[in-house]
Amino acid sequence: MLLIAFIFSFFQLQGEVNQADYYLNQIARDNNVVENAWALNELIFSTCKSLNELSGKLQSSPLADVYSNIQCNEDDALELSGLKAEKLRELSLKLKKDELYILYLIDATELNPNPDSYTTILSNLQGRYAQLGKAIVNKEQITPELLPYDDHFLIHFALLRGTHRGDYYTADYLKKALTVWEKSEELLENKDLKYGAFLASTFVVSYLQDRHDLIHKFHDNFIELDIFPNIYSKLRVLKTLDYGLYTLGYYDRALLVQRRQTIPLAQILNRPDEIHNIKVKQGAYLSSLGKYQESKKVYEDLYNNSQYSHKKYIILNNLGLNYLALGEHNKYLNFLLKALNEDIPQSKYKSLLNIYRNLFLYYTSIKDVNTALNYIEKAKEVASSHSDTTELALIDSYLGSFYWTTYQDHEKALTFFNKSSQILTPKTNYIKYVDLLLEKTNIYTEIDSLHTALELLNTIKELALSKSNTPIYINVLINEAAAYLKLGNFQQVAQIFEEIQIYSLNDVEFDLLSKYYTIKSDYYYQTGSTQKAIDELEPVVEQIVERAKNNTDSQSGYWSVKDEYLDAFSLLTKMMMESGLKKKAISLLDQLKTINDASLYNNPLVKGAKLSEAQLAEEKRLNKSLQELRKNYLNAPSSDRFKIKTQIDQISAKREEILNTANLNKEYILSPLWAIQRQIAKNELVLHFTEVANQMYVSYLSFEEIDVRIISLTKEEQELLTQTADELASGKTDLAHLYAVYQILDLDNLPPGYENISVIPDNHLYRIPIELLPTEKPDSPTSYGSAKYMIEDFHFQYYTSLKEYENNKRTGRRNTAKHFSAFAISKFTIPGMQHLPSLPYATIEVNNIEQTLTSLPSKNIYTGHKATKEAFKKELSDSKIVHVATHSEVSERDPLFSTIYLNSESEDDSLESSQALYAYELFDTPFNSEFVMLNSCSSGSGNYLQGTGIIGITRALRHAGAKSLALNLWSVNDKVAAEFATDFYRHINLGNTKSEAMRLAKLNQLKTNNANPHYWGAYMLIGNPSPVTEKPSKPILLFSILALTVLTIGYTSKNSIALS
Template sequence: MPTWLRPLNFFTAILLISLEINPLLTPSVSFSASNVAQTTTDRKAQAARLVQEGDRYYYQGQYQVALEKYQQALAIYQQIADRQQEGVILNNIGFVYTELGQSKQALPFYQQALVIFQELNDLPNQGAALNNIGLSYSYLGENSKSLKFLQQALEIFREVHDRAGEGKTLNIIGGVYRSLGQISEALKFYEQALAIRRELQDRSGEGFSLNNIAEVSSLMGEYPKALDLYQQAITIFKEVNDFTRQSIVLNNIGWIYDRLGQYKKSLDFYEKALVIARNIKNLSLESMALNNMGSAYNNLKDYTNARKSYQEALEITQELNDPSGEAKILSNLGSVDDQLRQYSQALDFYERSLAISRKINERPSEGITLNNLGRVYNSLGEYQKSLELYQQALGIAREVKDRVAEGRTLNNMGRTVLLTGNAAVAEKYLFETINIWESLRPGLTDENKISLLETQTNTYHNLEYALIVQQKSEAALEVTERGRARAFVELLAAKYSETPDPPIQPPNLEQIQQIAQEHEATLVEYSINDFGGQPKLYIWVVKPSGEILFRQLDIQSFAPSLENFVTSTRQSIGVRGRSSIEVVPLDDSEAKNQLKQLHKLLIEPIADLLPSDPNAHVIFMPQGELFLVPFPALQDANGKYLIEKHTILTAPAIQVLDLTQKQRVKVQQANPKGLVVVGNPTMPKVTIKIGEPPEQLNPLPAAENEAITIAKLLNTKALTGNQATKKAILSQLPQARIIHLATHGLLDDFKGLGVPGAIALAPSGNDNGLLTADEILDLKLNAELVVLSACDTGRGRITGDGVIGLSRSLITAGVPSIIVSLWSVPDAPTASLMTEFYRNWQEKKLDKAQALRQAMLTTMKNHPNPKDWAAFTLIGEAE
C-alpha cells in the first residue's frame, strides 16, 4: 500500500525544471565576424581565418578549441586596433563561456563588447551585447538586473527592425519571467518569439521557442501538449546538429516522465542527456542531468546513487557559481535525508536551500523548499508549524501556476489536518487535490494515466479515511470508485463509444445502486487503507435492492505482510507460476487453515450480508494484492468453500460493470456466428530473460485434447499445432462469438510495451507467434466470451488501476465476459472443468457464472485440492 506521501515524487520533479533554464539563445552577433570583409594585410587575414576556425569548432561542440581560436583572433584585432571586430570577438568569447555554463566568466566579455559598440554607435551589436548581459544576469539569479538590460536590447532591435534579435530577446525575457514564477507573462513572450522565428524560417530559434512553451505547459500539468512540443523541438535540434539543445530537451522529456511516475523511463532520458553533456564538455548541462538522475534514483528508492548524483551535481554548480542550481540540489539532498528519516540533516539542507532561493528571488524553488520543510515538521509531529509552511508553499504554487505543486501541497495539508483530528477541513483540502489530479489526465496515453494515478493514489486513500471517520461511508464509496481503475474506465469508454474522447464521470451513489440493480447482483468492494500506520480493511456491500452497507476491520496483524500471506496461501495449496518448478503443497490441515484465515478476513465480516441463494451472483471488486486471492477456495469455519455457497464473479471496479453490460448489449445486437477454439499450437520460441537465447515453450498435449473435446461440444473444429498460427487466428477473431484459447499465457512484458502479457500461438512468416496484450488492445472483438485456459492468464502487473494484463486488454477490445486463470493450471482437471463449463452453459443454459460454479463443484469431486479447480475466475458479465 502507498504511504501518505513519497517525498521525492512530491518535491524533486518540481525542483528539476528550474534547472532547465531557457536553452534558447544565440547572440545576434555570434560568429558574424567570419563575414567581415578581408583586407590585404596578413594580420587581418590571419585573424579572419582564426575566427572561421573558431566558428567551425563551436558548431562541432568543441568549445575549448573554439575559445582558443577566438582568443588568438582577439589578440590580433587588439594589436591592429580593429575595434569593430574586437567587440564582435569579445561577444563571441562570452557566448562560448555561456555555452560552457560559466556565466560569471562570460559577463565581463559581454560588458567590454557593449562599451566598444556604444563607442562605435553600432546599434545592432549593442542590442546583442545587452541581450547577452541580460542572459548572464538571469543565469546568475539576478533577475531584476537581467530584465533591465533585456528591455534595452528589445527597444534597440525594434528600432533597427532586427526581427531575429527581437525574437531572441523576447525568448530570454520569457525565461526570466518563468524563473520568477510569472508563468502567464513567460508564455506571452515565448509565443511572440515563436511567431517571429516561424516568420523568419529560423529553425533553431523555432526549436528554442517550442522547448520553452513545452516547459511552461509541463509546469501547468499539460503533459501531452508538452511531450508533443518537446518532440518537435528535439527533431529540429537533431536536424541542425545542435547537441547542447538535444541534451536539454532530453532532460525535459525525462522530467515529464518523472512527474508521470515512470522513473526508469525518465532515468533513461537523463542518462542520454548526460552522455551528450559530457561529450560537449558542458558543465551546466552535466550538472542538470546529474541532478535529474539523482531524482529518478531517489524515486526508485536507490538512495545511495541518488546522493552520489546530487553531490556530483552540487560540486559543479558551486564551481560554476550557480546559486539557482545550488538551491535546488541542496533541497534534493535534503529530501534524501528526509526519506531516510534523518530529519536534522534534512532540515539543514532545506534551510540552506531556502536562504539561497529567497536571496535570488526564485519563487518556484522557494515554494518547493517550504513544502519540504513542512513535511519534515509534520514527521516530527509539529503540525501547526508544518501547516504554516504549507500555507506559504500553497500561496507560491498558485502564484506561479504550478498545478502539481498546488495539488501536492493541498494533499499534504489535508493529511496534516487529518492527523490533528479535523476531518471536515481535511476533506475540503483533499477534494481540492483530487480535482487537480483529475484535471491532469485528459489527453494522456493509457500507460501514462496508469503511472500518473500510481503517484496520486494516496490522496484518494486520505480522503476515504477522512470521510469514514466522519461516518460518511457512502460518500467514501464514491471516492473509492473515483480512484479505482480510472485509466481502465476511460480507456473502455473511449473504445466502446462511437464519439472520440467521450466524457466519462465516476459513478455517484445513485448510479452505483442502479448498477447493482441492473446486474441483479451483490457487489462487494474492498479497500485497504493504511492512514496513520493503522491499516484497516474497508468493505462495502451493495445489495441488488440498492441498499449499501459498510463494514471495517483492523488488519494490523495482516497488513505488514498481507501480500506475503496471500502468496503463501496460494502456495499452501500447491499453486505455481509459469516456472516448471513445482511448489510442494503444505499438508491439508495447514492449507485449509490459511484459506480459513483469508475467509475470516475477507468474507466473515460481511457473511450475513451475502445472499442465501447459492445461484445469486456476488461480484467482488478487489484491490492490490487481493486480486490474487482465490475467492472460490476460501473456507468458512465449518470447512465449506465459498463457491459452494455463492456464485462468484470479479471486476476491477463497479463502473467497469456498467460499461461491460452496455458492451454485452452491442455484442448481442451484432450477433457474431464464428467460433474459435485453439489448443496446443506449435509453440513459439521465447526469450525469457534479456541476454539469454530464446527457448521453445513446452507443448501442451492435454490442452489439445481439451480443445478437441470443446470444439465437438460447440460443433466446430479445433485449431491445433501448425494450424493455430497467429495470422490465421487473428483473421477469425473479429467474427467469433466464442473464443477459447488453451495454450501458454505469458506474464512478462516481452516487447517493453508497458502492457504485460502475451498468448502463445504458432509462429508463421515474419511473426513470432506471440499475441501480446498490446496487440489485443487494438483489436475490435464481438465475442460474448473469451476463455484463456492457460497459465496465469488472469495475472499481470498490479497497479492502482487494477491488474494490467491480458484480461484488461480483452475487455477493452470489446469482450464483456472473460474467464482467466490465477495460476498455472493442471492439465487433466482443467480439461474436465472446461468441458463441464461449456456443457452447463450451452446445453443446460445456465449463465456463465453459474456454469463455472457448477463446473468447479463437479471437478472438485474427483480433484479435491483447490489447486485443481479454483484457479479460474469470471470477469465481467454473467449473462
C-alpha cells in the same frame, strides 16, 4: 484546430546556384548590397563543393576580379575561413561599403584576435563605423549609440554568432534589444536578406533570454525565407528554432524543421556529425510523443550507419530504451550490454555511468537485487577511478532510496544518505544537498523520529533563507507542520499555516501542494472541524484524480500512486465515513480503481499508435496547461475558482476532441449509488474491496442496504496474504492460510439472505478469489477433499470496478459473422518460439470444444501454423466467442506488454515482433466479441500473476470491445486446462450464464478430480456474465444431462481423491 500552423514553401532547400544568381542580381540592381554581398561570400566559402561549383559563374560577373583563380579540395577545407574573411575585405573595398568592413573585422578577429593587426584597416573607417570597428577589435562592450537596436541587423547577427558575443553585449543590452525587435517585425515590409538577418538575430537572443515564445511566433517566416544562404550559421539558427519549438512542446513542428530543413542542410554542408546529433534529438522527440516504433527506426538507422561508429554507445543506450518502451525487454538488455562493450572515451565516462544506472534500475524493477547492486558497484568503480566525488555521493543517495523504497530499511537507507551528505555540500551542490536532507527528513518522520526530523528541517530552513530560496522554505514549513501535527502540537501547526499564507503557492509542485492541503484538512479534522476538513480536501482529491488520469508510466500504463495522494484519499474516506457519508466514500474508493482505466487509454504507447504527431503534440500541450490550471485552482480563493474551472473545462473539451478522433476517450461517469442499487438483484450482494496502504475497505451493497467496514492489516497479515497467494499459484496450497484469509476478511459475518455475490477485488484478492476460501477450519493444511468452500454456498461474479459492474448489467446481444473461433498451438517450432514447451492437449482441447458447442453452427478452428496473430485479430471482430489455448504471459510489471504467443504468417519474423501479440496492440483491434477465454500456460518466467497484471489485460480487452474475459490466474497443467475448458463450454452450450458455467465446471473439478484449489480455482471470469447461447428445448436438455452423466461415470468423488 489540428492543422499545422505553417506550410513549408519549399520541401527542399533552395540550391546554391539559384541563391548565388539571386545575390548577384540584387547587387547589380543596388538592392541591399551589403547583405547580398555578405551572403554571396558566405555561400561561396560554405564548402569546397560550393566554391568549385560557383567559381565559374563568378568569372562572368562584375565581381570576377575578387574571386579569380580560387579552387578548393578537401585538404584545403580548413583554410576556407581565412580566405572567406580576406575576400570579404576585398568586397568591402570594391563595393565601398563600410558595413562590409565591419563584417570583415568581426570574422577576422575570430581568426586573429591581435588588435595591432587592424590599425591600418581601422584608419579607413570614418565616424561611428570607426568607433564600432575599434570596439570590435578591442573586444569592448557595445552601446546603443555605437550599434542601435533597430538597425544594422546583419552586424548584430555576425556578432551574435561569434565566440566573443559575451565581450560585446551585456545582458541588459540584449534584453532591451529583444523588446525592440519584438515590436519591429511588422515594420520590415520587404522579406529580404535584411529581414532574414533581423530574424536570425532575434532567434539567437530569444534563445539566450529563454524567450522561446518569440521563436514560435516568427519561426515560419524564417523557414519560408529561402534566400538566406545555405551556410553553417543558418544551420545553427535552424537548430535554435528546433530547440525553441521543442521546449514549448511543439514537437511536431520541431520534427518538421529537422526533416525538411536541418538534416538536408547538414547534408549539403557535408556535416555528418551534425546529422548524427540532429537524428539523436529526432529519436528523442519521437519517443517523447509515444512514437516508439518511429524512434526505434531512427536509432536503428544510426546504429547501422558506419559513419557514426564512434558514438555507438549513445545509440545503443537510446535504442535499448525504445525496445524497453515497446516491451522487448530482452533486446533492451542486450543493447545496454552492447553499449558497455563499446569503446567509450574516458572523457565521456558519465555516459558509462548512465548505462550502469539504467541496468541498476532495470534489474531493480524485475526484483533481481543482486545483479542490480552489482551494476551500481561498477558505477562506483568508474566514479572512483575519475575521482568524481559528486557522482559517488549521488550513487550513495540512489542506494539510500533503494533500501527505503524496496525494503523500508531505514537503517541502511540512512547509512547511505549519511555517506552521501558527507561528500555533498550546500556550497557546491546546494539543490542535491537539500534534496538529500529532505529524503532523510521523510524517513525520520515515517519512523516517528519527529524531533530528529524537525532538527533537519531547521537546517534546511536556514539554508533556504541564506539563498533566498522561497520554494524550499515553503517545502520546509509544510513538512514541519506534518511533524508537529503528528506530535499533537496544534498551536505550532496553526502558526506555520499562518506563515505559509504569506507566500504565493503557485510555484509549489503539485505533489507538495496536495500534501499541504491534506495536512491542513487533517488539522481541521483533529481539532473538531470535520466538515471544514472535508470541504478543504474534496476539491484536492478531485484534482488529484483528474491529474492522475493523464499522468501514466509509459510502459506499465499505471498512474504513480504517491504517498501524498494515498494520504489524501485515506483521510477523506475516513472523514466521510465518520460523517455518515458512506455513499460518497464508496464512490471515492471506486475512483481509485477507475483512475487506471483512463490512464491506460491515455498511455503514450497507446496514443502514439493512434494519433498523428501534430495531435500528440497538441494533446501534450493541452495536458500541461490543464496540470497548471489544476494547481492554480487549489490555490485560488473561492471567488476565482469558477473562472478557473471554466478554463479547465474548455481545455479539457479540446483535449477530448483530439482523443475522440482515435476512440481513446473512454471515460464513463459512475451513476449515483442509489441508481446502481436499483440494478442489484434482491438475492445479490456486491462486495467491493479497496486496499489503501495498510487499510482494506470492504463495501457491502445490496438492493436496500449500504455499509462499509475498515480492516486494518498488520504487517504480518499483509505478508500472509502474499504468501497464501504464492502458495496457491505454485500448487502448495495451505488451507490453514486460506482459512486465515477468510477470517481476516470477516467473511463469516456477511449479511444473510444472499445467494449471488458480485465481487470487485483489489490487489491480493485478484490472486486469491474469495470463492475458494474455506468457510470452516480445515482438518489439516492439505485436507482439500473434506474442506467446505465458499463456492459451494454462493454464486460468484467478478468485476474490476463499480463502473464496470454498472455497464455490464446491460445485456445486449451482438451480431457476428461467426459464433466461435479457437486458436491452439501444441508445438512451438518456429524460430524464436522454440524455447516454449509443447502443449500437447491444446489442439485436443479446441477440437473437443468445437464438438461440444452443438448450439453454435458457425465455428472456425485455427491450429498450428494457422493460429497466427493476423487471424486472431481478424476473428476478434468477427466472432461472438474467441478461445485461445497457447502460451501467454500476463505481465504484472508492464500490463500493456501482457503477451499471447501466436504463429506468424512469415517465418522470418522474430519472437518479439510478429509472434507476440501485446495487450497494447488490442487497442487498435476492433472487437465484436462477447466473450474471450485465455486458457493458456505461462511461458515459464517464474513470476506469479499479480492483481495489476489481470486488470491490465482485462482493460485492454474491454477497451477493444470484449464484454467479458475468462483467464487462468496461474499456470496449470495443459491436460487439466483442456478438461476444465471443455467442461465449461459444455455448460455454456446448455444456455447457462458464463458465471454459472464457470461455477459448475469448478464444482465438477472439485468433486471429481484433484480437490486442491490450485487446480479448480485457477480461473476467473471478469465482466458480463450473461449467456452466449440460448437455452435448449427440454428433450435436448434431457439428452445433454444423460450424456454428461455417462461422461462422468468412473470419476472418484472429491472425498476419496489422493492428496497432493
